[in-house]
Amino acid sequence: MTAEMLKGHLDNILLAILSSAPAHGYAVIEQLRQRSAGRFDLPEGTVYPALHRLETLELIDSSWVTPEGGRRRRVYHLTANGREALNQRRGSWRSFADAVSAVLDADAVNPVHKAEASAP
């Protein structure tokens, strides 16, 4: 999976991660890696500005949390707007992915079309 293919979907992926539970930046990157089985190993320089962008769009919010005996951390959580946006984007993505699959898999499902098209 190339970074180019991921571009445009990063916001949705980050919203989905934060929809399960609030998390700090480091944990978001870790979850992204784990949930994608290591395929989305994105650099911090991509993820943190994206989190900041989502915050300025008011889709997520952040607050400082100091765990017992630890250092304070900025924890991100989804806002009501963010949850609504995520639901909409999930629907759009499923519809888009189904359409792309239908086109890409058309030849695989019905190879006769391909054979007819290449016949002289």
Added chain:
Amino acid sequence: MAALIDNYLATVEAVLAVDPRLAGRVRDDIEEQVQGLVDERQLPVAEAERRVIGGFGDARLLARAYLRAAWPAHFQRNMLVSAFLIAMSLLCMRLRTAVDNGISGPLVEGRIDILLIVDAAGFAAAVIAAAMAWRIARSDGDALRVPRWLGAAVAGVALSTAASLARLLLARPLNPEGWQDWILLGSGFTELALLALTIVCLHQLARYCRAMA
């Protein structure tokens, strides 16, 4: 923090001089990431810092990525403030027009004629500059040029207002007891101050665009 991180942040902060709050945000994010590696992977601080700098990448590109992330909110805020200031200055202009019932009308001296030309030219330049800004914004062209042309338009209006005020002051002796003159002068200078603030606001927007480009 070690010198490695400090040098990195110094480069980031140089690009983010236009928005110091954002520079603080980058510092927080980097510190948090370093701490995450130290706490959860038990890496030595120096190694964690080296890895984090590698992950965040080129300091200038990172700073621009943060600027782009904050751009919509920054643009909206500046444009809203500018629009408010312009609306207030238009209100002042309207007030002056309503009160100025021919008091500064007929021109008597050559130097006042020149002021009339400056007044008209400033207004014409403002209209042209505003049209240019609109055209560039519509064509989705270089974002940096929009606030510049808008600034030029506001400067044109300010020039026109200044010439109009000078005409008023030169056309006849002011009557300190007449309320109209106080309204004319007060609204005129308020309008100039509002326009100057608008130019500052648009200049800030242009600086932001330049840092982001």
